[in-house]
Amino acid sequence: xxxxxxxxxxxxxxxxxxxxxxxxxxxxxxxxxxxxxxxxxxxxxxxxxxxxxxxxxxxxxxxxxxxxxxxxxxxxxxxxxxxxxxxxxxxxxxxxxxxxx
Amino acid sequence: xxxxxxxxxxxxxxxxxxxxxxxxxxxxxxxxxxxxxxxxxxxxxxxxxxxxxxxxxxxxxxxxxxxxxxxxxxxxxxxxxxxxxxxxxxxxxxxxxxxxxxxxxxxxxxxxxxxxxxxxxxxxxxxxxxxxxxxxxxxxxxxxxxxxxxxxxxxxxxxxxxxxxxxxxxxxxxxxxxxxxxxxxxxxxxxxxxxxxxxxxxxxxxxxxxxxxxxxxxxxxxxxxxxxxxxxxxxxxxxxxxxxxxxxxxxxxxxxxxxxxxxxxxxxxxxxxxxxxxxxxxxxxxxxxxxxxxxxxxxxxxxxxxxxxxxxxxxxxxxxxxxxxxxxxxxxxxxxxxxxxxxxxxxxxxxxxxxxxxxxxxxxxxxxxxxxxxxxxxxxxxxxxxxxxxxxxxxxxxxxxxxxxxxxxxxxxxxxxxxxxxxxxxxxxxxxxxxxxxxxxxxxxxxxxxxxxxxxxxxxxxxxxxxxxxxxxxxxxxxxxxxxxxxxxxxxxxxxxxxxxxxxxxxxxxxxxxxxxxxxxxxxxxxxxxxxxxxxxxxxxxxxxxxxxxxxxxxxxxxxxxxxxxxxxxxxxxxxxxxxxxxxxxxxxxxxxxxxxxxxxxxxxxxxxxxxxxxxxxxxxxxxxxxxxxxxxxxxxxxxxxxxxxxxxxxxxxxxxxxxxxxxxxxxxxx
Numbered sequence: 001x002x003x004x005x006x007x008x009x010x011x012x013x014x015x016x017x018x019x020x021x022x023x024x025x026x027x028x029x030x031x032x033x034x035x036x037x038x039x040x041x042x043x044x045x046x047x048x049x050x051x052x053x054x055x056x057x058x059x060x061x062x063x064x065x066x067x068x069x070x071x072x073x074x075x076x077x078x079x080x081x082x083x084x085x086x087x088x089x090x091x092x093x094x095x096x097x098x099x100x101x
Numbered sequence: 102x103x104x105x106x107x108x109x110x111x112x113x114x115x116x117x118x119x120x121x122x123x124x125x126x127x128x129x130x131x132x133x134x135x136x137x138x139x140x141x142x143x144x145x146x147x148x149x150x151x152x153x154x155x156x157x158x159x160x161x162x163x164x165x166x167x168x169x170x171x172x173x174x175x176x177x178x179x180x181x182x183x184x185x186x187x188x189x190x191x192x193x194x195x196x197x198x199x200x201x202x203x204x205x206x207x208x209x210x211x212x213x214x215x216x217x218x219x220x221x222x223x224x225x226x227x228x229x230x231x232x233x234x235x236x237x238x239x240x241x242x243x244x245x246x247x248x249x250x251x252x253x254x255x256x257x258x259x260x261x262x263x264x265x266x267x268x269x270x271x272x273x274x275x276x277x278x279x280x281x282x283x284x285x286x287x288x289x290x291x292x293x294x295x296x297x298x299x300x301x302x303x304x305x306x307x308x309x310x311x312x313x314x315x316x317x318x319x320x321x322x323x324x325x326x327x328x329x330x331x332x333x334x335x336x337x338x339x340x341x342x343x344x345x346x347x348x349x350x351x352x353x354x355x356x357x358x359x360x361x362x363x364x365x366x367x368x369x370x371x372x373x374x375x376x377x378x379x380x381x382x383x384x385x386x387x388x389x390x391x392x393x394x395x396x397x398x399x400x401x402x403x404x405x406x407x408x409x410x411x412x413x414x415x416x417x418x419x420x421x422x423x424x425x426x427x428x429x430x431x432x433x434x435x436x437x438x439x440x441x442x443x444x445x446x447x448x449x450x451x452x453x454x455x456x457x458x459x460x461x462x463x464x465x466x467x468x469x470x471x472x473x474x475x476x477x478x479x480x481x482x483x484x485x486x487x488x489x490x491x492x493x494x495x496x497x498x499x500x501x502x503x504x505x506x507x508x509x510x511x512x513x514x515x516x517x518x519x520x521x522x523x524x525x526x527x528x529x530x531x532x533x534x535x536x537x538x539x540x541x542x543x544x545x546x547x548x549x550x551x552x553x554x555x556x557x558x559x560x561x562x563x564x565x566x567x568x569x570x571x572x573x574x575x576x577x578x579x580x581x582x583x584x585x586x587x588x589x590x591x592x593x594x595x596x597x598x599x600x601x602x603x604x605x606x607x608x609x610x611x612x613x614x615x616x617x618x619x620x621x622x623x624x625x626x627x628x629x630x631x632x633x634x635x636x637x638x639x640x641x642x643x644x645x646x647x648x649x650x651x652x653x654x655x656x657x658x659x660x661x662x663x664x665x666x667x668x669x670x671x672x673x674x675x676x677x678x679x680x681x682x683x684x685x686x687x688x689x690x691x692x693x694x695x696x697x698x699x700x701x702x703x704x705x706x707x708x709x710x711x712x713x714x715x716x717x718x719x720x721x722x723x724x725x726x727x728x729x730x731x732x733x734x735x736x737x738x739x740x741x742x743x744x745x746x747x748x749x750x751x752x753x754x755x756x757x758x759x760x761x762x763x764x765x766x767x768x769x770x771x772x
Contacts, residue, residue, distance in 0.1 A: 020754065023747070023750045024747060024750060024751055024754070025747075027747075032746075093745070093746050093747060094745050094747065096744070097743060097744030097745050098744060099744050100739075100742040100743060100744035
């Protein structure tokens with residue numbers, strides 16, 4: 001007996017919403033980054049679930065790409081957070097608001 | 102005469118070479134480049150005479166030499182047209198140019214003027230442009246050189262640019278003639294656009310095309326072909342009126358006397374001012390197609406002849422008198438051409454070139470004698486002290502006044518005769534004739550007033566008692582022109598020919614292709630095209646001829662006689678002061694200058710201001726309005742950017758949701 005595709009999709013949607021909630025509400029940059037990771041992994045679950053459902057490997061290959069992308073994103077994101085901390089003595093994303101008109 | 106015409110371009114190019122030489126090396130040459138100019142113009146004169154002989158030998162020349170711009174519909178080219186008219190004009194121009202160069206050595210070099218290099222260079226450039234204009238075989242080339250002579254005129258009027266008056270006179274001459282040339286340019290463009298050609302002669306001439314269009318009853322821009330030809334002719338006539346100083350664009354010529362007298366003789370009497378009249382003669386076949394244009398030419402000419410002659414009566418400056426007489430005489434030529442007297446007009450053009458150049462050079466000699474004094478009231482008694490100047494000047498004056506047998510009589514008589522025979526058929530032209538006739542009286546008067554005030558009576562100043570001596574280079578040109586003023590009339594003794602039956606109307610045969618000619622440019626063809634009806638007093642040509650001649654001669658003698666009575670006394674008085682109010686009006690030139698200034702400041706300037714205001718408020722307002730709306734709008738929109746990353750994320754999400762809802766509704770999910 002296999003788990004139905006709808007459960008995977010439900011899990012993925014829940015995970016994505018948790019990530020989205022984190023992005024919209026958290027002020028801590030590290031939390032922000034983690035929330036983005038959650039959203040990315042929600043997409044990964046979707047990709048793999050549908051690959052399993054259709055019986056081909058394309059989705060799984062794409063999930064691997066996404067993981068590489070996520071690793072790179074975390075590297076850049078952490079760099080930004082370090083600079084943020086150095087400049088503002090804080091990792092609150094609402095403090096640096098000078099990058100506008 | 103094989104190959105005579107191969108040398109035609111050299112006629113114009115020689116003075117151009119003199120221009121370059123004088124401009125580059127003038128300061129190092131003896132006489133500052135005068136010899137270069139004299140050699141070049143002498144060469145031009147020799148070649149022009151060769152052309153004359155070649156045309157006499159039955160040849161003519163109409164060649165396109167260089168394609169300037171080749172288009173789909175029209176090709177602009179430079180070419181040379183040597184026919185009886187242009188050959189004659191070439192000789193006149195190069196002869197007068199040569200004599201003026203010689204005279205300049207006496208008037209400019211010997212008087213120790215500075216800036217002679219510039220003077221001779223500009224004189225060379227002028228001679229080149231004028232000769233090239235005369236030879237031009239198409240309207241565009243004519244226009245280009247028409248502008249170039251205008252430029253030289255501007256430069257030479259402003260020769261003494263350190264004075265206050267000369268630069269302003271130069272600017273005035275430039276602007277007023279340019280005003281006329283603007284219409285000329287429109288005419289050139291319109292003729293080119295209408296007929297696809299600008300050639301004066303040959304198979305593809307615009308004259309033939311216009312005649313064909315009228316025959317075929319074509320219409321252009323909603324006008325019948327004949328009306329359209331009239332409009333085109335009148336546009337070109339604008340340039341003619343400006344250049345030949347006809348009313349109402351005559352005001353520049355009297356001011357142009359600020360230039361050296363030699364320049365006045367060459368440019369503002371004998372040649373450049375003749376360019377306008379020459380142009381009418383050149384494209385007379387075109388004007389002959391339009392009786393309306395001809396009538397306008399006749400009336401402009403007749404009115405100018407009278408109008409300018411009356412102003413000449415009250416002037417005290419010898420050059421001013423001559424300037425107004427020049428305007429008046431060109432009026433006669435226009436009258437002659439306008440009443441279909443092509444030969445008469447060209448005849449007067451030739452005679453006038455000689456006797457007016459003579460008078461101006463004579464005035465130049467008088468000015469040298471008088472140590473640069475131009476006021477006639479400070480002269481007097483020069484007759485015995487400068488006999489050469491006196492007798493040559495007298496010859497010129499007799500020709501100008503139209504006293505038999507001097508050249509001016511024959512040509513003026515012919516013009517008036519042509520006017521009266523046309524007037525007897527169409528009475529409206531009698532008005533033009535009457536104006537021309539009345540002007541004869543004034544001409545006789547002011548001419549001899551000038552002669553008597555200058556040369557007769559007792560010397561009125563020290564300068565007149567002890568005149569400056571004159572060199573050969575002043576006397577020689579005067580003598581040559583003096584002889585020509587006396588005998589040039591022999592070219593066309595039409596009245597004598599008609600009375601005696603002897604065939605001595607050489608000029609008429611000359612212009613009618615008796616010798617060499619280009620097809621389509623013949624007097625008889627023009628006459629046939631114009632188709633003007635003429636009539637005679639009592640039906641007799643002889644009676645009309647004698648009556649017209651005696652009337653004109655009587656009036657001329659009357660004018661001269663009145664001047665004799667009033668001014669040929671040891672101590673003449675200013676009789677013109679008895680004219681009272683009229684004198685004021687005449688001395689102020691009928692307030693034409695004031696009127697034109699008023700037109701400029703009172704009409705044109707407010708109009709320009711209104712246009713400027715419209716531009717500043719409406720046009721700029723729209724443009725500025727568009728930019729300020731977008732500025733204001735973007736000023737509000739930029740508030741969306743807070744700089745807080747969370748807000749951006751929220752906006753992205755909201756945007757995504759909005760898109761989702763939109764496509765959902767659009768795609769029918771919620772149905």
